[in-house]
Amino acid sequence: xxIARIDGSITSTVKHKSLRGFRLLIGQRLEAxxxxxxEPLVLVxxxxxxLGSHVLVTTDGDLARQMLAxxxxxxxxxxxxxxxxxxxxxxxxxxxxxxxxxLGRV
Numbered sequence: 840x841x842i843a844r845i846d847g848s849i850t851s852t853v854k855h856k857s858l859r860g861f862r863l864l865i866g867q868r869l870e871a872x873x874x875x876x877x878e879p880l881v882l883v884x885x886x887x888x889x890l891g892s893h894v895l896v897t898t899d900g901d902l903a904r905q906m907l908a909x910x911x912x913x914x915x916x917x918x919x920x921x922x923x924x925x926x927x928x929x930x931x932x933x934x935x936x937x938x939x940x941x942l943g944r945v
Contacts, residue, residue, distance in 0.1 A: 840895055840919075841896055841898070843867055843868050844866065845888050845889065845894060846866065846867050848864050849881060850863075855914075861885055862883070866879065867880075883903070883914050887921075893925075896918055898915055898916055900915040903916075
């Protein structure tokens with residue numbers, strides 16, 4: 840698992856059948872101190888994360904197949920939590936951003 844910041848959304852009219860009805864978001868992986876790590880990633884979301892939200896992402900392929908109810912899904916990065924607050928060394932405030940930014944379901 841890792842923490843990511845939601846930076847945008849993806850609209851896809853043609854996609855794998857397991858992703859129908861789920862939102863696709865652009866997420867930037869973060870270190871505990873908020874520093875960006877690597878390239879932006881495509882995340883599957885069913886929790887309603889908004890633009891700027893910090894989220895908890897799983898990379899567990901078995902969990903993704905179970906949550907998406909499809910053993911052939913190509914996805915393994917699923918938003919499993921929206922972070923309200925993190926504490927400890929180097930942690931930063933997260934939480935839901937303004938939900939009016941328009942990252943609705945596809």
